[in-house]
Each structure stands twice: as structure tokens, then as C-alpha cells.
Amino acid sequence: MVLNYRSECLHFRGHIPCAPHKSSGVHCDGCLDFVERQGRILLIKLGAAGDVIRTTPLLDPLMKQYPHHALTWVSDFPQLVPDLVPDRLAMTPENLLWLRQTHFDLVINLDKDRQACALAAEVNCDQRIGFTLGQDGLCRPVVEGVSKAMAKAAHEKFLTGLFDDVNQACTLTYPEEIFNICGYEFQGQQYVLDRPVPTPNFDLPEQGTIIGLNTGAGGRWTSRLWPELYWEELAVKLKKAGYEVLLLGGPQEDAKNKRLAHAAKVLYLGHYDLPTFIGLMDRCELVITAVTMAMHIALGLGKKLVLFNNIFNPHEFELYGRGVLLQPVQECTCFFQPRCLNEHFCMETLEPDAVLNAVNDLLVQK
Numbered sequence: 001m002v003l004n005y006r007s008e009c010l011h012f013r014g015h016i017p018c019a020p021h022k023s024s025g026v027h028c029d030g031c032l033d034f035v036e037r038q039g040r041i042l043l044i045k046l047g048a049a050g051d052v053i054r055t056t057p058l059l060d061p062l063m064k065q066y067p068h069h070a071l072t073w074v075s076d077f078p079q080l081v082p083d084l085v086p087d088r089l090a091m092t093p094e095n096l097l098w099l100r101q102t103h104f105d106l107v108i109n110l111d112k113d114r115q116a117c118a119l120a121a122e123v124n125c126d127q128r129i130g131f132t133l134g135q136d137g138l139c140r141p142v143v144e145g146v147s148k149a150m151a152k153a154a155h156e157k158f159l160t161g162l163f164d165d166v167n168q169a170c171t172l173t174y175p176e177e178i179f180n181i182c183g184y185e186f187q188g189q190q191y192v193l194d195r196p197v198p199t200p201n202f203d204l205p206e207q208g209t210i211i212g213l214n215t216g217a218g219g220r221w222t223s224r225l226w227p228e229l230y231w232e233e234l235a236v237k238l239k240k241a242g243y244e245v246l247l248l249g250g251p252q253e254d255a256k257n258k259r260l261a262h263a264a265k266v267l268y269l270g271h272y273d274l275p276t277f278i279g280l281m282d283r284c285e286l287v288i289t290a291v292t293m294a295m296h297i298a299l300g301l302g303k304k305l306v307l308f309n310n311i312f313n314p315h316e317f318e319l320y321g322r323g324v325l326l327q328p329v330q331e332c333t334c335f336f337q338p339r340c341l342n343e344h345f346c347m348e349t350l351e352p353d354a355v356l357n358a359v360n361d362l363l364v365q366k
Contacts, residue, residue, distance in 0.1 A: 004028055010035040010068055019086075038068040039105035042123060044116050044130075046091060047076040053296035054318075055110060056082060057175050057189035058182060062108075069105065074119070079274060082192040091115065099123055110178055112139045112161055130154060130181055146183070153180035164335050173318040190320065193278070193300025200279040202269060209363065210244045212281055212298075214289035215260065216253040223311050223340045224290040226347050228256060234288075234352040235264035238359065246284060248277075248294060286362060288355060291317075299323070304362045306355060310346050311335055324358040326350060 006028045011018040020026050020033040028034070041062070045055045052075050059082070063071065072087040074095070081088040089095045100122065109120035109130040114137075121133040127145050131154065134140040141154035157177050160167040172180075179186040204210065215231050217224035235245045245266035247257040254271055261268035272280060278297055281287060287298040288306040295317075298305050305323035310332035314325055329349040334341050 006031075006034060008036055010037040010070060012037070035068055037070055039066070040070045040072065040102065041066055042099070042104045042107045042125070043071065043073045043085075044107070044109040044111060044120055045073065045075055046111050046113065046116050048293070049077045049080055050291075050293040050296040052077045052080045053191055053193060053293070053300050054174055055178060056192040056300070057186070058178055058184070059084065059192055060189040061179070061184040062182070066106075072099075072104075074099070080193070082194050084192065091119070108182060110181070112158070114139070129183075131158065150181060150183045153177065157181060168313055168335060170313060171315045174316045175318050177316075188320065190302075191296065191300035193297065195282060195301070196275040196279045199282075200272075200276050202280060202283060204246070204267070204269075204283055205244050208242070208244045209286070210246050210284045211238055211359065212246045212248045212284035212287040212289075213260075214248040214287060214292065214294040215256055216249045217290040217292055220338045223334050223337050224292075224308070224347070226290065226308055226350065227345075228260065230348075230350075230352050232260055232263050234355055235260060235266045237352060237356050239264065239266055241356070241360070243359075246280075248281065248284075248287070248289075250277075286359060288359070304365075306358045306362065308347070308350065310350075311337060322362075324362060326354060326358060 006012060007014065009028070011020055011033060020031055045052055070087065071085055072089060073081045073085045074089050074091050075081055076091060078088040078090050099119065104123060104125040105127065107120050107123050107125040107128050109116055109132065112131050117131050117133040117139045120128060120131065128142045129146060129150065130142055131139050132142050141158040143151035143155060160170055175189070176186045213231060213235060238245050245264070247261055247266060247268040249257050250271050257268045269280065281294065281297050281303070282301050284303055286304040286306065287294065289295050289298065290308040291312055295305065295307055299320065305319060307317065307319065307323055307325045309325055310328055311334055314327065317325060319325065328346040330344065330346040332346040
């Protein structure tokens with residue numbers, strides 16, 4: 001028996017069965033799902049995890065402009081790239097072998113790290129957008145083969161990574177910046193984040209409003225941490241106001257969250273792998289957090305958000321009308337610094353009552 005196959009189909013994988021065959025057993029001859037592949041696009045956005053999530057709004061205009069192109073996304077967190085991207089790759093030696101031997105119509109690199117820029121420069125393609133590697137081995141913005149507006153946007157984003165004062169003067173959100181680099185206009189496109197399937201089971205109250213307190217800020221970024229005593233005071237006040245309080249965090253916050261749960265008599269279920277953590281956050285109606293991956297997960301899940309910020313440009317965050325950004329009363333002068341450099345820590349001037357008021361205001365909104 002001779003079986004024909006159509007390698008030019010958008011669904012064709014070459015080494016494993018395609019999605020239409022797995023779902024219905026159909027072969028290529030007479031397949032109603034055949035779509036001729038018109039090219040390939042490579043999107044490079046390696047990390048951090050939160051940056052991967054907040055790049056997902058770009059998928060909407062990209063896939064509308066190139067509906068019949070095969071899209072590959074290379075990331076350090078491929079598990080956070082949504083399923084609507086059919087080809088999600090980690091940056092491993094095995095995957096680099098394939099990338100080096102494949103021609104792409106378009107390569108979009110939104111990272112300025114050496115390895116990302118080197119990959120963008122090395123891959124065989126017709127057009128590059130974003131950032132690449134110069135002959136001197138350093139990152140440079142792509143200004144050739146793109147519109148003047150795209151070149152300007154890439155150059156301006158490049159400068160924000162070099163000079164703190166330029167970064168602080170920027171009034172664009174991150175989605176606006178990357179949309180401009182790619183030649184699109186940001187129109188409020190949402191994050192795309194897959195919920196875990198099946199949904200994890202948690203021993204949580206079925207009634208009442210659950211508020212998640214994400215108490216960490218990443219291991220080396222102590223300049224963003226809110227005082228532990230403030231978390232305890234806030235948890236007590238929230239519980240007294242009738243809310244269910246759920247402590248959130250990873251292994252680094254485990255000991256702290258156990259202390260807080262005991263002191264404030266609130267819920268802490270432990271730390272989990274990433275999909276389960278996403279499922280746990282999905283049980284919350286509102287999340288309180290510093291600028292971390294949890295912030296982006298909350299936005300991706302459509303949750304209301306109280307966001308603490310002190311060391312970043314407040315304009316960069318797109319909260320989609322569901323969030324409140326709170327900053328300390330004392331001005332922070334440690335821009336993009338992982339450790340506080342001042343005698344008095346600014347986050348101590350962000351009082352729990354201000355957070356409680358923000359929570360109440362958000363939950364009144366429908």
C-alpha cells in the first residue's frame with residue numbers, strides 16, 4: 001500500500017503524526033484540514049518567565065498577519081508559551097541543531113541577551129525584527145529591512161537598556177514597546193496563559209472571596225521585598241474584613257509563609273510546580289504581589305491585582321484596568337538595583353492600610 005503525504009501542509013510535523021490525524025485518524029489524501037504552509041516565523045523570547053507571559057499579546061496581530069505560517073517560539077520557559085503556538089522549543093543543543101538548518105521567512109528577537117542575539121544573527125532568514133548581534137559580539141537594534149517607525153522603536157528600546165535616565169523617561173508600556181518594534185499598534189490585546197488541565201484540586205473554601213498574597217520577589221531582588229510584619233498585619237486585616245487569605249510563593253518563601261500562616265491564622269498550602277501554582281492562583285479573585293512572575297500569571301488569568309513597585313518604571317506595566325499600582329511614600333532611588341542602597345528602606349513607607357484600601361476599591365468594581 002502506498003500512502004501519500006503532504007509535507008507542504010501547515011499541520012505536517014515530519015517526525016510525528018499531525019493533529020488532524022491524531023484527532024480523527026485521517027490521512028493526507030482527502031484531508032479537509034489541509035492548509036498550505038506559506039512560510040516559517042521564529043520568535044525568540046527566552047526569559048524571564050514573566051517577560052515570556054507578557055509577550056503573549058503579540059501573538060494576536062502576528063497570527064492574524066501570518067495565519068498560514070508555521071510559528072516557532074524559542075524560550076527558556078516553553079511551558080509558559082500557550083498551546084496556540086504549535087512549536088514551543090527550549091533553547092537546547094538539540095533544538096539549536098534544527099534551528100541552524102531551517103530557513104525562516106521572519107525572525108523576531110525581543111531579547112537583548114547575547115545568546116538570543118547570537119541566535120537571531122545566526123539563523124537563516126529573509127527578515128529580522130528587534131535585536132541581533134553585531135560583528136563586535138554585542139547586541140544592536142535591527143534598523144535595516146524594517147520601516148522607519150520599527151527601526152526607531154527598536155533603537156529606543158535598545159537605549160532603555162543602556163541608560164537608566166532614558167528608561168525612567170519612557171512612558172510606554174512593555175506591550176506598546178514590543179508592538180511598535182514589530183510594526184503593530186497595541187490595542188489592549190490580552191495576555192494568553194493556558195490554565196492547567198486537569199484543574200488541580202485544593203482544599204480551599206468554596207464560598208467567599210479568596211485573596212492571594214504573593215510574599216516573595218525573587219531570590220536576589222531583596223530591594224522589592226515588603227516587610228514580613230506588614231504582610232502579617234495585612235493578612236489579619238483582610239481576614240477581619242471577611243476575606244479568605246491565601247499565602248502564595250515558591251520554595252524561597254516557604255519558611256516565611258509558614259510563619260505568616262501561623263501568626264495570622266490564614267491559609268498556606270505549600271509550594272508547587274509551575275502548572276499547579278497557576279491552578280492555585282486561578283482560585284483567587286485578587287492577588288497582591290510585587291513585580292514578579294506571579295504578577296504576570298495573575299494578569300494572564302484575568303485576576304484583579306494590587307501591584308507593589310518601587311525600583312521599576314511604573315509606566316511599563318499594562319494592568320488592563322484590573323489593577324492598582326502602589327508605590328512607597330518615600331521615593332525610591334535604587335532604580336533597577338537588586339539591593340537597597342539607602343539607609344532607610346522605602347518599602348517600609350508603603351503601609352498595610354493603603355493596600356487594604358486598594359483591595360476594597362478593586363473588589364467594589366465589577
